[in-house]
Amino acid sequence: MTTPALLPISGRRIPTLNPGFSSFPHHRATLRLSEKFILLLILSAFITLCFGAFFFLPDSSKHKRFDLGLEDVLIPHIDPIKEGKHPGGHIIHGQGGHDEHRHREDEEHLRNKIRADHERALEEAKEKLKKSREELRAEIQTEKNKVAQDLKKKDSKLLPPVPMPKLVGIHDGDPGDPDVKEKRDKIREMMKHAWDNYRQYGWGHNELKPLAKKGHSTNIFGNSQMGATIVDALDSLYIMGLRDEFKDGQEWIEKNLDFSVNAEVSVFEVNIRFIGGLLASYYLSGQEVFKIKAAQLAEKLLPAFNTPTGIPWAMVNLKSGVGRNWGWASAGSSILSEFGTLHMEFVHMSYLTGNPAYYNKVMHIRKQLQKMDRPNGLYPNYLNPRTGRWGQHHTSVGGLGDSFYEYLLKAWLMSDKADTEARKMYDDAIEAIEKHLIRKSNGGLTFIGEWKNGHLEKKMGHLTCFAGGMFALGADGSKGDKAGHYLQLGAEIAHTCHESYDRTVLKLGPEAFKFDSGLEAVAVRQNEKYYILRPEVIETYWYMWRFTHDPKYRQWGWEAAQAIEKHCRVSGGFSGVKDVYSSSPTFDDVQQSFFLAETLKYLYLLFSSDDFLPLDSWVFNTEAHPLPVLHLANTTLSGNRVTR
Numbered sequence: 001m002t003t004p005a006l007l008p009i010s011g012r013r014i015p016t017l018n019p020g021f022s023s024f025p026h027h028r029a030t031l032r033l034s035e036k037f038i039l040l041l042i043l044s045a046f047i048t049l050c051f052g053a054f055f056f057l058p059d060s061s062k063h064k065r066f067d068l069g070l071e072d073v074l075i076p077h078i079d080p081i082k083e084g085k086h087p088g089g090h091i092i093h094g095q096g097g098h099d100e101h102r103h104r105e106d107e108e109h110l111r112n113k114i115r116a117d118h119e120r121a122l123e124e125a126k127e128k129l130k131k132s133r134e135e136l137r138a139e140i141q142t143e144k145n146k147v148a149q150d151l152k153k154k155d156s157k158l159l160p161p162v163p164m165p166k167l168v169g170i171h172d173g174d175p176g177d178p179d180v181k182e183k184r185d186k187i188r189e190m191m192k193h194a195w196d197n198y199r200q201y202g203w204g205h206n207e208l209k210p211l212a213k214k215g216h217s218t219n220i221f222g223n224s225q226m227g228a229t230i231v232d233a234l235d236s237l238y239i240m241g242l243r244d245e246f247k248d249g250q251e252w253i254e255k256n257l258d259f260s261v262n263a264e265v266s267v268f269e270v271n272i273r274f275i276g277g278l279l280a281s282y283y284l285s286g287q288e289v290f291k292i293k294a295a296q297l298a299e300k301l302l303p304a305f306n307t308p309t310g311i312p313w314a315m316v317n318l319k320s321g322v323g324r325n326w327g328w329a330s331a332g333s334s335i336l337s338e339f340g341t342l343h344m345e346f347v348h349m350s351y352l353t354g355n356p357a358y359y360n361k362v363m364h365i366r367k368q369l370q371k372m373d374r375p376n377g378l379y380p381n382y383l384n385p386r387t388g389r390w391g392q393h394h395t396s397v398g399g400l401g402d403s404f405y406e407y408l409l410k411a412w413l414m415s416d417k418a419d420t421e422a423r424k425m426y427d428d429a430i431e432a433i434e435k436h437l438i439r440k441s442n443g444g445l446t447f448i449g450e451w452k453n454g455h456l457e458k459k460m461g462h463l464t465c466f467a468g469g470m471f472a473l474g475a476d477g478s479k480g481d482k483a484g485h486y487l488q489l490g491a492e493i494a495h496t497c498h499e500s501y502d503r504t505v506l507k508l509g510p511e512a513f514k515f516d517s518g519l520e521a522v523a524v525r526q527n528e529k530y531y532i533l534r535p536e537v538i539e540t541y542w543y544m545w546r547f548t549h550d551p552k553y554r555q556w557g558w559e560a561a562q563a564i565e566k567h568c569r570v571s572g573g574f575s576g577v578k579d580v581y582s583s584s585p586t587f588d589d590v591q592q593s594f595f596l597a598e599t600l601k602y603l604y605l606l607f608s609s610d611d612f613l614p615l616d617s618w619v620f621n622t623e624a625h626p627l628p629v630l631h632l633a634n635t636t637l638s639g640n641r642v643t644r
Contacts, residue, residue, distance in 0.1 A: 159295060160354040165628035166617065170284055173239075173605070173612025183558055184607035188240045190565065190574075191600045194591060195237065195245055197573035198229050204256065205229075208591040210573030216590055221270070222263030222318075227252060232273045233596035235280040235625055239613070240604055246285070253278075254289050259297045262319040267304045267312055268338035270297065272403075272623040273593060275345045279352075280625035291352055298349045298358060307385040310364045312339050330391030333382035339365055340404030343411045343422075344621050351630060366421070377432030378451060379404065395451040397433060398464035398512075403622040405429055406466065409474045414619045416631045417477065427479050430471075430486075438489075441515040445499060446492035449515075458515040460496070465509075466536040468493030469543030473615070487547060494544050496521060497537045498556050504580040507563040509537055523581070532576035532588065533568060535598035535624065542606045546615060557606045564599075598624040 131139075175181055202208035205215025206228035221228055230249045237246040275294050282290035303321030304312040311334050313323030325332045342365070346358035368388065369379070375393055381400035382391025395401060408426035412419045437449050437456065448464050450457045472490035475483040499521040501509040508531040510523035523529045538557055545553040567585070568574045574595060575587040601624050605612065618626040 159291060159352060162352060162354070164286075165283070165630055167283060167628055168617040169611045169614050173608035175607055175609050180554070180607050183554075183561070184604060186565075187561060187600055187604045187607065188242070190561070190569075191236060191240055191596065191604070192242060192245070193569070194573050194596055194600070195233060195242070197571075198233075198591065198596075199245075199248065201572060202229065202591075203227075204252065207593050208573050209589045210570050210575050210591045211587055211589040213572045220266040222261075222265045224261045224263035224265075224318075226259075226261075226263075226265075226274070227257060228273055229591075229593040229596060231257070231277040231281075232593040232623065234277060235284055236596055236601045236604075238281065238284045239601060250281075250285075250287060250289065253293060257293055259293075259300050259318050262317065264315050264317045264324075266338075267301055267314060267316055267323075268335075268341055271301065271342055271345050272621055272625075273597070275301075275349070276621040276623050276625035276627070277597065279345060279348050279627055280621075283626070283628055295349065295353050298346070298353075302357065302361070305361050309368060309385050309388040310361070311368060311383055311385040311388070312342075312361075312365075313385065314338055325385070330382035330384075330394075332384065332386075333391035334385045336379055336381045336383065336401050336404045337399070339383070340369075341407050341622055343407045344414055344619065344627055347411070347414065347630070348627055366425070370425070374432075376436055376451075377428065378436060379429060393451075393453050395437070396461075396464070397437065397448045397467050398450065398461035402463055402466060405433075406470050406622055409470060410619050410621075412477075413473075414627065414629055416629050423477065426474065430474070434489075439515075441520045443520045445496045445515065445520055446489070447496055447515050447521075448493070459512055460500075460515070460521075461512045462497075462500075462509050462531075462534050463536055465493065465497035465500075466539050468497065468540035472540075472543045472547045475547070490540070490544060491548070494537075494540045494553070494556075497540060501537065501556075501560065501563075505583050506531070506567045506577065506580045506585065507559060508567065508577070508580045509534075510580050526579070529579045529581055530576060530588065531568075531580050532590065533564070533574060533592050533595040533599055535594060535602055538599060538602045538606070539624070542602045545606055546610060554606060557603055561603050594623060 198208045201213040202215040206217040209216040278290045278294035304316040304323045314325045316323040343362045346362045350359035378395040380390045411422035447460045468490045471486045475486040512528040541553040541557045573591040577585040579585045
């Protein structure tokens with residue numbers, strides 16, 4: 001290293017002596033190499049001292065020496081006042097030394113603590129290494145379970161206490177007659193067979209493949225195993241007195257039912273099966289876990305309503321809240337029977353949680369529908385949630401439309417007949433349906449067709465057969481003193497649907513049947529000849545029995561039960577069949593959750609006494625989950641007045 005590299009050029013020159021000062025000795029213009037080296041050492045020492053002083057002086061930013069985002073953890077910050085600073089920012093003299101000493105002590109204490117924690121962690125690691133693989137796995141699983149339980153506790157928000165609605169007729173239902181009781185016991189045995197096999201082969205899965213003896217699921221539940229059969233069947237188990245099985249299901253729900261999954265589900269299906277099933281189980285058993293789980297799921301469905309019109313999407317992702325509609329549904333429309341079948345469950349959710357959002361969502365749907373023009377007074381099956389306009393003009397009381405009309409009537413019943421707005425909408429809709437969709441065949445069978453673009457299609461689906469029970473249920477209170485008329489209409493629909501069963505080889509009804517070309521109540525297409533353990537015909541038998549006590553309804557129900565037992569029962573449960581007109585049909589290998597929730601429940605109630613879940617105190621949702629009437633006087637859950 002050379003001197004010129006350190007000294008500025010101007011410093012390397014010494015001015016020449018003035019000639020007048022000859023008494024002074026003459027000085028050299030340059031420094032010796034040794035002098036240069038000494039000067040360099042002095043400068044280096046000075047620079048080092050400056051930097052050292054800067055580093056070791058007390059930091060005015062409260063000792064922030066760790067610039068790794070960890071200073072708050074390792075060395076706590078001291079408030080300005082505590083450090084001897086006046087609120088105005090002036091230093092109070094005489095305190096600095098004391099604070100600096102205290103800060104050093106705190107720093108040293110923290111360093112010692114960090115060192116001790118580090119040493120403890122090393123010791124724990126050494127101990128872990130001494131354990132076997134099995135022991136380590138068990139510990140990991142225990143920790144995972146603890147974390148999961150902590151998360152569940154965090155999600156379990158406390159719900160406000162509300163008075164339990166009046167619960168009537170929830171026990172026994174013994175019919176008295178030994179013959180009827182024997183039939184009822186047989187239905188219970190069928191339920192136990194279905195449940196036990198699901199318990200053995202499909203536990204935790206959504207449904208069961210009874211021939212393959214393994215779990216099964218469909219896209220309505222997304223890609224998640226949510227135990228749909230458990231939730232859907234639980235109230236049936238309770239009603240039938242199968243309490244051990246009920247406890248097994250309750251335990252699974254407590255430990256495993258989790259809605260924070262990345263799964264895209266049908267809003268309609270999880271509402272009627274899960275929320276409806278959980279609510280019914282809560283009201284029947286009084287177990288709080290069912291109410292809590294219902295509230296967790298209902299909250300997950302709310303993002304589905306985030307559309308320009310408030311008409312919900314058909315599907316929603318439970319984790320992200322992103323919604324969408326079925327691609328096949330009339331250019332991305334929402335479906336009447338889906339967004340129109342939320343009212344019962346959502347009203348109960350507002351009642352139990354104190355959150356009016358659920359009530360407001362379904363009432364907004366109603367207001368939207370009331371503002372719209374209806375072709376011929378009919379509600380089309382498709383409504384675009386973006387534009388608020390009807391899609392394809394297709395009206396049906398079967399699939400795509402059915403339970404919308406059912407829930408208008410049941411909203412009125414569930415409100416203790418206070419919701420007269422819902423009753424009027426129901427009456428107006430049924431009047432239009434009678435005028436445009438209901439006809440008599442040449443053979444005298446009353447049927448409900450489908451309206452498609454101004455044309456009546458003379459076809460009736462198995463799903464439409466629920467309407468017989470609906471007409472009977474809504475007979476009392478119908479306008480114009482037409483109670484007798486609607487009870488008779490219900491009986492005629494029940495008769496037609498019985499004929500659709502009786503005209504098959506298996507005595508089980510097809511998915512759809514026609515009334516033209518000389519054929520009546522018979523399926524024509526191969527893809528309409530299957531039976532998937534559906535409940536709608538038996539549902540109508542039960543309602544008609546309750547309102548008329550005509551013994552033929554119990555007889556027809558028993559015929560259906562025997563046919564199911566003979567042709568659908570397999571060693572691993574119950575399966576649907578692909579052709580009810582074949583003497584040797586093939587199985588579809590699916591035990592639907594609604595078979596346990598609806599079909600077997602309606603059969604059991606058909607052979608029970610009338611004071612068991614009486615219809616003036618209970619309203620069954622479209623998945624046969626009983627919900628109590630809410631006696632809310634003249635006040636709705638949002639605080640608005642309701643006219644009687």
